[in-house]
Amino acid sequence: MIALNSPIKPDLKKLTKLLEQINNNGWFTNFGPLHKELTARLEDYLGVKNLLLTNNGTSALQVAAKAIGTRSILATPFSFVATASAFKWQKDELAFADIDKQSLNLSPETIRLAYRKGCKADTLVATHVYGNPCDVNALDELSEKYNFQIIYDAAHAFGVNIAEKSVLNYGEASTLSFHATKIFHTVEGGAIIFKDRVNLEKAEEIINFGIRPGRGVVDVGINAKLNEYQAAVGLVNLEEIDNILEHRAELFHKYREGLKNIVELPQWHPQANANGAYMPILLKSEEEMKAVSDGLAEHNIQSRHYFEPSLDKIFVDSHNYGTRNSVSSSSRVLCLPMHAHLTSENVKKVINIMGKLL
Numbered sequence: 001m002i003a004l005n006s007p008i009k010p011d012l013k014k015l016t017k018l019l020e021q022i023n024n025n026g027w028f029t030n031f032g033p034l035h036k037e038l039t040a041r042l043e044d045y046l047g048v049k050n051l052l053l054t055n056n057g058t059s060a061l062q063v064a065a066k067a068i069g070t071r072s073i074l075a076t077p078f079s080f081v082a083t084a085s086a087f088k089w090q091k092d093e094l095a096f097a098d099i100d101k102q103s104l105n106l107s108p109e110t111i112r113l114a115y116r117k118g119c120k121a122d123t124l125v126a127t128h129v130y131g132n133p134c135d136v137n138a139l140d141e142l143s144e145k146y147n148f149q150i151i152y153d154a155a156h157a158f159g160v161n162i163a164e165k166s167v168l169n170y171g172e173a174s175t176l177s178f179h180a181t182k183i184f185h186t187v188e189g190g191a192i193i194f195k196d197r198v199n200l201e202k203a204e205e206i207i208n209f210g211i212r213p214g215r216g217v218v219d220v221g222i223n224a225k226l227n228e229y230q231a232a233v234g235l236v237n238l239e240e241i242d243n244i245l246e247h248r249a250e251l252f253h254k255y256r257e258g259l260k261n262i263v264e265l266p267q268w269h270p271q272a273n274a275n276g277a278y279m280p281i282l283l284k285s286e287e288e289m290k291a292v293s294d295g296l297a298e299h300n301i302q303s304r305h306y307f308e309p310s311l312d313k314i315f316v317d318s319h320n321y322g323t324r325n326s327v328s329s330s331s332r333v334l335c336l337p338m339h340a341h342l343t344s345e346n347v348k349k350v351i352n353i354m355g356k357l358l
């Protein structure tokens with residue numbers, strides 16, 4: 001079988017060494033030495049400052065929202081449910097704009113229209129969907145014009161740069177997920193990258209019950225800390241990440257080259273590198289998408305219809321500034337197998353069968 005996804009498996013020898021270190025330290029969680037080391041290594045690897053580890057990517061969004069201060073958001077409807085539910089959970093008002101048909105990312109034009117129609121959202125929540133960066137410069141301009149801040153859900157964008165600059169350096173904050181199914185993982189985990197140091201310091205308190213060392217509780221907090229075991233997995237996996245990113249990008253380009261005349265592919269940001277986080281394709285209709293998915297399954301190839309539904313169909317009481325493109329794309333998008341253990345031969349086989357099916 002060719003699996004849709006397959007998590008990277010940490011080298012057990014290296015991992016055991018670190019677990020022994022944790023036992024020797026007797027320090028299992030609460031900003032321990034491995035936590036500190038992983039933070040520094042990730043900042044260095046990703047080319048960012050002000051990175052805070054969290055226990056997952058959803059809490060990263062929630063804590064970012066609390067630290068920055070959000071009340072009402074305008075979000076992309078084409079993303080994983082957590083992109084919106086993280087804000088809804090803390091009773092933010094929710095509104096949706098539409099995506100661009102080609103990139104599947106929030107369309108600057110629809111954001112402009114939403115604000116012209118009276119949208120009052122103080123925060124834009126944009127996903128770099130499938131690791132394909134948003135039009136960050138256009139969103140920056142709009143954020144100045146309409147006076148909103150931006151949180152990027154960068155759960156798919158580990159290792160993605162725009163003209164050599166990390167996408168994580170845009171917006172007030174960007175969040176990552178280190179779930180086992182993501183490119184880089186700590187089993188469960190995540191991170192927030194803040195533009196401003198003060199927000200990082202606030203968030204550090206928020207993820208630890210609102211406690212400020214030496215001062216007691218100064219804020220309403222939660223427990224969203226990454227523990228030492230998770231940090232150990234992260235440190236081991238990080239050693240492999242260069243090879244993994246290179247391999248996935250190669251597979252991604254092979255797929256795109258082999259499929260470009262057969263099926264519609266999302267348009268990638270022209271200045272960004274691919275990280276091969278996902279391999280999305282767009283079929284002509286929901287029927288064709290289902291037929292292709294079934295056809296692949298007959299050859300023991302997994303595929304997955306996501307993201308669907310368009311999030312405005314889940315959060316039906318939110319304000320909707322028009323989500324036609326998102327509704328259409330989410331009905332006919334399909335992700336093909338993509339993971340670190342996939343081979344070029346696997347990709348060739350999938351392309352071959354796609355050619356026969358279409």
Ligand SMILES: *Cc1c(COP(=O)(O)O)cnc(C)c1O
Nearest residue numbers: 056057058080082155177178179
């Ligand atoms: C995975 C994912 C999340 C949630 O991350 P968890 O670590 O699973 O909580 C949020 N947003 C997007 C776009 C994701 O893909």
